[in-house]
Amino acid sequence: MNRIETLNNLKKRPFIKQRSEEWYKLRETRLTASDLYDAVHSPVSLIKKKIKNVSYNSFSIPALKWGCMFEKVAIDAYSHINKTNVHEFGLLINDKIDNFGASPDGITDEGIMVEIKCPYKREIKDGTIPDKYYYQMLGQMAVCELDICDYVECKFVTYNTEEEYIKNVENLENYKHGIIIEFKDNTYYYTKPNQDYKDNINEVSEKANGNKCTYWVLELMNVQRVNFNNDKWNNQIKDKIKQYWQLYLTEKNNKPKSLFIEDSD
DSSP states (O other): OOOOHHHHHHTTSSOTTTTTTHHHHHHHHHEEGHHHHHHHHHHHHHHHHHTOOOOOOTTSHHHHHHHHHHHHHHHHHHHHTTOOOOOOOOEEEOOOSSSEOOSEEEEETTTOEEEEEEOOOOOTTTTOOOOOHHHHHHHHHHTTTOOOEEEEEEEEEEEEHHHHHHHTTTTSSSEEEEEHHHHHHHEEEOOTTTOOOHHHHHHHHHHHHHHHEEEEEEEHHHHHHHOOOHHHHHIIIIIHHHHHHHHHHHHHHHTTTTSSSOOOO
């Protein structure tokens, strides 16, 4: 099956929106790709976190809030540069991989997976992918049965005033800047992609109603193509998922007497 056929099959699956209540509940019943590296290398620590139901409100941690806020902007910029559409998917599962799921950031018209990272402070280095994110992409490609993924890192700078925004974007290409309105219910409104700065300002003036506006500029986008490593997946990772899940169920059923063992090096 080629990538386009695979994409079309994925589109037919039930859509479970990322960060929805149903999405969070389904994630409780399986390991997900975002936790794959920890499940392989420090399973007990991850299980402790899961059993204690340690979760993070993306709006209470600056780095998580930043990443969530700019994910859509990064996807729009990637789509513009590559002249493609990026299709959104929620949590996906694969019947060939028990107790595992993945929520890819998107898949292009050409069947290329896209993983977006917008570091809050971490320096972007071409040729370097943090191990945690590499494992995440392998897991996502395995679930979706795709063979390539673009690892996209974006550096954004922000301005607090309209004057600063105008000063810094007048000579920029339109896709490299915009405005985000942050509402009190923790939702966002984004100005239309690839729009002139004057139109962006007019657009938010009609909708902001006293809510916070973040004026942004895309300073850097770095894209690295990652190929699916079938050997690593089958020989080093796949069985670890089953082992992790069995340990998770054992520890969960033995709660609170469990979790005295530690991860081995």
